[in-house]
Amino acid sequence: DARVTQTPRHKVTEMGQEVTMRCQPILGHNTVFWYRQTMMQGLELLAYFRNRAPLDDSGMPKDRFSAEMPDATLATLKIQPSEPRDSAVYFCASGLVLTGTGVSAGELFFGEGSRLTVL
Amino acid sequence: GESVGLHLPTLSVQEGDNSIINCAYSNSASDYFIWYKQESGKGPQFIIDIRSNMDKRQGQRVTVLLNKTVKHLSLQIAATQPGDSAVYFCAEPMDTGRRALTFGSGTRLQVQP
Numbered sequence: 001d002a003r004v005t006q007t008p009r010h011k012v013t014e015m016g017q018e019v020t021m022r023c024q025p026i027l028g029h030n031t032v033f034w035y036r037q038t039m040m041q042g043l044e045l046l047a048y049f050r051n052r053a054p055l056d057d058s059g060m061p062k063d064r065f066s067a068e069m070p071d072a073t074l075a076t077l078k079i080q081p082s083e084p085r086d087s088a089v090y091f092c093a094s095g096l097v098l099t100g101t102g103v104s105a106g107e108l109f110f111g112e113g114s115r116l117t118v119l
Numbered sequence: 120g121e122s123v124g125l126h127l128p129t130l131s132v133q134e135g136d137n138s139i140i141n142c143a144y145s146n147s148a149s150d151y152f153i154w155y156k157q158e159s160g161k162g163p164q165f166i167i168d169i170r171s172n173m174d175k176r177q178g179q180r181v182t183v184l185l186n187k188t189v190k191h192l193s194l195q196i197a198a199t200q201p202g203d204s205a206v207y208f209c210a211e212p213m214d215t216g217r218r219a220l221t222f223g224s225g226t227r228l229q230v231q232p
Contacts, residue, residue: 004162033219043163043208043222056219091162107153108220110162 002026006092006111014119018080021114023092024073032075033108034060034067035091043091049075050097082118089113127206129227138196140226142209147190149211153220154183154194158205163222166194166207196228204230 005024013019025032033048047057047067057067064083069075079086093108132138144152150171155163169176169183169192176183182195192209206227210220 042224045213045219045221048219093162107165107168108163110164112160112162 002109004092004094004109004111006090006114008114009112010115010117012117012119013082015083016081017118018078019082019086019116019118020079021077021090021092021116023075023077023094023111025075025092025094026109027073029094029096029109031095031097032069033093033095034075034077035093035110036088037091037113038088046077046090079116082116084118087116087118089115127225127227129229131229131231132199134199134201134230134232136199138194138199138203138228138230140194140196140207140228142192142194142223142226144190144192144209144211144223146211147187151212152183152185152192153210154181154192155208155210155222156203156205157208157225163208199228199230201230201232204228 004026007022011019031050034046035043036046037043044059046059048055049069052069052072064079066078075092077090091110091113093110095108130138151168153168154166156166157163167178167181167183169185174185180197184193194207196203206225208225209223213219213221
């Protein structure tokens with residue numbers, strides 16, 4: 001049963017600490033997305049990668065957030081230093097975009113999310 | 120769950136009734152649209168999509184209608200069941216050059232037994 005796996009599911013930390021969230025996309029998917037969900041803003045795109053290359057990270061606060069894909073099976077989202085306003089649920093999603101056409105195969109598969117609380 | 124506490128419009132229906140969830144989209148150039156369902160404590164889950172060259176598409180118990188004239192999308196759920204209780208989001212591509220999705224604010228569906 002192919003699925004996107006995210007760790008940790010829950011994280012409570014203190015302001016100023018570094019937080020790293022990890023995602024294992026579905027094998028064979030070439031596009032990985034990071035979304036953040038909050039009560040006020042809903043689902044916001046933070047960054048996304050195609051074939052491990054960053055395509056867009058304009059939704060991320062650059063001074064404290066960083067996203068990487070060290071290999072095809074791992075995407076990471078790091079916050080350093082964390083702040084209380086970063087408290088949210090962070091979702092990773094993966095999908096398949098048909099290369100050459102730029103057309104999406106349609107569906108994004110989301111992980112269960114990482115709930116972050118920064119005190 | 121993640122969406123609890125969101126000040127979302129709520130649709131309350133009786134089990135067995137049909138549900139209609141509406142969405143207004145913003146980009147007239149969007150070439151496809153997707154409906155997602157998010158249950159409490161889980162990530163969004165794909166329900167059905169529709170290309171812009173269609174005005175109706177049917178799945179199992181669900182139908183999506185697209186009205187490009189007024190940029191309106193609806194999701195119809197037939198014979199609504201308690202397991203359909205969730206938050207429903209419509210989504211469209213951010214722009215034609217990128218394939219990331221932008222999500223609407225969502226509608227909470229509550230099914231009364």
